[in-house]
Amino acid sequence: MSLAGLQDGARVTPVARAPARRRRPRLExxxxxxGHGVALSLLPAVLLFGAFFLVPLGVVVVTSSSxxxxxxLSFTGLENYRILFxxxxxxxxxxxxASFAAAAVLIQVPVGVAVAIILSRRIRGWRxxxxxxxxxxxxxxxxxxxxxxxxxxxxxGLLNQALGTLGLDGTRDWLFDVDTALPAVAATWVFTAxxxxxxxxxEIAAIPEEVYDAARVDGATRWEQTRHITLxxxxxxxxxxxxxxxxxxxxxxxxxxxxxxxGPADRTLTLSLYAFxxxxxxxxxxxxxxxxxxxxxxxxxxxxxxxxxxxxxRDF
Amino acid sequence: xxxxxxxxxLGALVAMAFAGSGCFGGDDGDSGGAAAxxxxxxxxxxxxxxxxxxxxFAQYRKELxxxxxxxxxxxxxxxxxxxxPANDADSAQHYQRAAATDxxxxxxxxxxxxxxxxxRSGKLVDFAPELDAGWKDTFQPDxxxxxxxxxxxxxxxxxxxxxxxxxxNEDLFRKAGLDAFPASWDELLAACSALKSAGVIxxxxxxxxxxxxxxxxxxGTSPGGPEFLQAGIAEGDYAADPAVVAATEYLxxxxxxxxxxxxxxxxxxxxxxxxxxDGQAAMIANGPWMVPDIEEAKLDAxxxxxPGDGLIVIPGEAGWxxxxxxxxxxxxxxxFMTFMTSDAQMLRKALVTGSYWPxxxxxxxxxxxxxxxxxxxxxxxxDSVAATYPHAKFATPQAFTDAWINQWPAYVQGDLSTEDFLxxxxxxxxxxx
Numbered sequence: 001m002s003l004a005g006l007q008d009g010a011r012v013t014p015v016a017r018a019p020a021r022r023r024r025p026r027l028e029x030x031x032x033x034x035g036h037g038v039a040l041s042l043l044p045a046v047l048l049f050g051a052f053f054l055v056p057l058g059v060v061v062v063t064s065s066s067x068x069x070x071x072x073l074s075f076t077g078l079e080n081y082r083i084l085f086x087x088x089x090x091x092x093x094x095x096x097x098a099s100f101a102a103a104a105v106l107i108q109v110p111v112g113v114a115v116a117i118i119l120s121r122r123i124r125g126w127r128x129x130x131x132x133x134x135x136x137x138x139x140x141x142x143x144x145x146x147x148x149x150x151x152x153x154x155x156x157g158l159l160n161q162a163l164g165t166l167g168l169d170g171t172r173d174w175l176f177d178v179d180t181a182l183p184a185v186a187a188t189w190v191f192t193a194x195x196x197x198x199x200x201x202x203e204i205a206a207i208p209e210e211v212y213d214a215a216r217v218d219g220a221t222r223w224e225q226t227r228h229i230t231l232x233x234x235x236x237x238x239x240x241x242x243x244x245x246x247x248x249x250x251x252x253x254x255x256x257x258x259x260x261x262x263g264p265a266d267r268t269l270t271l272s273l274y275a276f277x278x279x280x281x282x283x284x285x286x287x288x289x290x291x292x293x294x295x296x297x298x299x300x301x302x303x304x305x306x307x308x309x310x311x312x313x314r315d316f
Numbered sequence: 317x318x319x320x321x322x323x324x325x326l327g328a329l330v331a332m333a334f335a336g337s338g339c340f341g342g343d344d345g346d347s348g349g350a351a352a353x354x355x356x357x358x359x360x361x362x363x364x365x366x367x368x369x370x371x372x373f374a375q376y377r378k379e380l381x382x383x384x385x386x387x388x389x390x391x392x393x394x395x396x397x398x399x400x401p402a403n404d405a406d407s408a409q410h411y412q413r414a415a416a417t418d419x420x421x422x423x424x425x426x427x428x429x430x431x432x433x434x435x436r437s438g439k440l441v442d443f444a445p446e447l448d449a450g451w452k453d454t455f456q457p458d459x460x461x462x463x464x465x466x467x468x469x470x471x472x473x474x475x476x477x478x479x480x481x482x483x484x485n486e487d488l489f490r491k492a493g494l495d496a497f498p499a500s501w502d503e504l505l506a507a508c509s510a511l512k513s514a515g516v517i518x519x520x521x522x523x524x525x526x527x528x529x530x531x532x533x534x535x536g537t538s539p540g541g542p543e544f545l546q547a548g549i550a551e552g553d554y555a556a557d558p559a560v561v562a563a564t565e566y567l568x569x570x571x572x573x574x575x576x577x578x579x580x581x582x583x584x585x586x587x588x589x590x591x592x593x594d595g596q597a598a599m600i601a602n603g604p605w606m607v608p609d610i611e612e613a614k615l616d617a618x619x620x621x622x623p624g625d626g627l628i629v630i631p632g633e634a635g636w637x638x639x640x641x642x643x644x645x646x647x648x649x650x651x652f653m654t655f656m657t658s659d660a661q662m663l664r665k666a667l668v669t670g671s672y673w674p675x676x677x678x679x680x681x682x683x684x685x686x687x688x689x690x691x692x693x694x695x696x697x698x699d700s701v702a703a704t705y706p707h708a709k710f711a712t713p714q715a716f717t718d719a720w721i722n723q724w725p726a727y728v729q730g731d732l733s734t735e736d737f738l739x740x741x742x743x744x745x746x747x748x749x
Contacts, residue, residue: 070412070413070434153579154578155578173581175582177725178726261721261722263722263723263725264581264726264729265722265723265725265726265731266722267726279409281748282748
């Protein structure tokens with residue numbers, strides 16, 4: 001197989017062609033009576049899923065159309081959504097959530113993929129480096145946020161002390177300055193790409209070595225192998241990583257709650273934090289309207305990324 | 317009349333009022349007040365079963381619970397089911413959820429604003445009948461201000477009434493050549509300049525509690541300010557009040573002139589407490605409960621009324637409220653409230669916690685000598701200052717504090733006008749109403 005063949009795309013090579021779809025045989029046909037057993041074994045999971053996910057989800061969706069608080073509940077149709085779309089704090093939260101999502105997709109995923117590719121070459125100390133990169137994913141988000149609160153402190157924080165030592169401005173209140181709050185919060189997690197690294201490294205390990213052998217025979221350099229073999233074959237893994245980091249940023253709460261509480265002036269407010277704040281202020285129906293939009297946003301993102309990356313289609 | 321006798325007499329009085337009122341909340345009496353061999357058992361989420369050494373309030377409440385159970389053994393018994401919230405917002409949600417699900421405890425405490433919010437559910441005991449039967453005369457006139465609604469319902473019984481002044485580090489004042497605490501707001505600005513020149517942080521603030529205390533002082537010492545803090549603040553439309561606008565702009569100036577610590581925006585009280593207790597900041601506004609920390613830090617500290625001759629007096633900041641659902645439980649709750657506010661218990665609480673009574677208790681000279689002098693002296697000044705007023709935080713819902721923490725840094729940095737900042741606070745309050 002030539003390098004040109006790989007460049008043209010997986011569709012021209014037998015190994016890269018997606019298998020023809022086949023109708024799966026029905027279980028009952030394969031093993032009479034087995035369907036009931038499967039259904040029975042699935043029942044606990046289905047019941048738990050229904051009780052702990054579907055029912056609460058239904059409650060959230062239904063009550064999002066109500067004025068619900070400690071005093072009671074009354075249905076108000078789409079009034080919550082009408083108020084929400086005229087609510088400046090909601091638009092700030094949506095804008096900030098989109099900014100966090102963009103930072104995650106444009107920084108966290110590329111950084112993770114790049115590090116994974118480098119570590120996959122088994123460079124010296126790669127296991128140690130992989131562990132170090134993954135460590136922030138093990139530490140609780142709240143604990144990390146508390147560390148960063150100290151790190152950014154304008155009076156005694158490490159960052160300002162370092163800047164002062166270098167003769168730069170060492171007085172800025174990074175987390176509460178309207179110009180720096182958003183990037184300062186994003187910087188606390190956007191470079192911690194441990195999960196992306198592990199997922200991508202696992203995918204790289206699954207690429208057949210013969211593909212690289214063929215490329216090397218054709219005289220491909222390491223960069224050419226990465227560009228024309230590794231990256232295209234990582235499409236599924238990268239797509240999954242994009243979905244994961246998007247869902248993480250949509251649900252991002254603990255760090256921003258501890259570091260800034262959404263301030264200053266809503267500069268770091270996220271949708272999940274905004275829903276929490278409204279809940280805290282006893283506007284339960286309104287909080288659930290924010291929650292419904294958050295769920296919708298997540299669903300749209302999943303569908304869009306799945307289509308964009310053709311997740312699920314096999315390359316070899 | 318001795319204290320225990322007085323407490324018993326009051327108990328009988330309010331019990332009679334209880335019997336006469338015949339309107340004790342409650343529906344079916346299926347929980348709370350469970351009788352066990354004639355003994356009425358009431359649940360309490362503010363009664364700890366253990367008390368850490370560094371928490372005098374928990375120590376006192378445990379002592380109070382045990383003393384009540386001993387005093388009323390065989391008749392009433394408190395069953396402690398302690399609840400420890402992560403923060404104020406957590407506590408507010410907890411009791412709102414409990415009200416919504418009809419699972420409020422027979423006894424609990426929270427800030428007056430939370431108690432009033434929970435009362436909107438209709439699930440709290442209204443103590444007005446008992447108080448109107450004469451019990452109220454044993455309290456200071458302002459004791460129930462923050463626990464009473466517009467219709468005259470009284471949703472809780474206060475356990476303390478404190479004067480909140482400004483602590484100042486006398487060593488740092490001397491270092492800056494200052495020999496007295498500023499008596500006016502102009503003098504405060506001059507003191508800030510002197511302290512800055514001496515390399516000292518003039519004022520410690522946090523962007524929330526402490527900062528709002530100074531905002532309250534600035535408003536309260538202005539014409540019409542006390543009335544605003546007592547009533548107008550709950551209405552919103554702050555930008556229309558010149559006293560509020562002037563106070564807000566003065567407070568901003570303290571920040572922009574470098575009179576406060578650099579990390580004064582987080583909303584974390586520790587950001588203000590730490591530089592004062594470390595001896596880096598010269599002043600901090602706070603209540604008498606800070607005295608033990610100041611003593612531990614071995615600071616040579618004074619405690620003063622606000623510049624402009626005013627004093628924040630917080631009555632009923634922490635109110636005891638009840639979700640009792642039957643007559644027996646309510647009777648036991650009332651007995652507890654009466655016991656808790658007896659002279660003996662009020663004195664004991666002041667000695668253990670450094671926090672003072674909302675009642676008319678007048679300690680004898682030998683009793684007063686045992687009280688912490690800094691805070692007790694300041695409390696006595698409440699009768700002679702030009703103005704007393706409440707803390708803004710206790711006259712507003714949680715949404716006000718959320719909006720303050722959120723918008724204050726942006727306002728100080730010039731990202732918002734005074735009108736916009738006050739408009740954001742007003743919106744938060746009006747929306748919550």
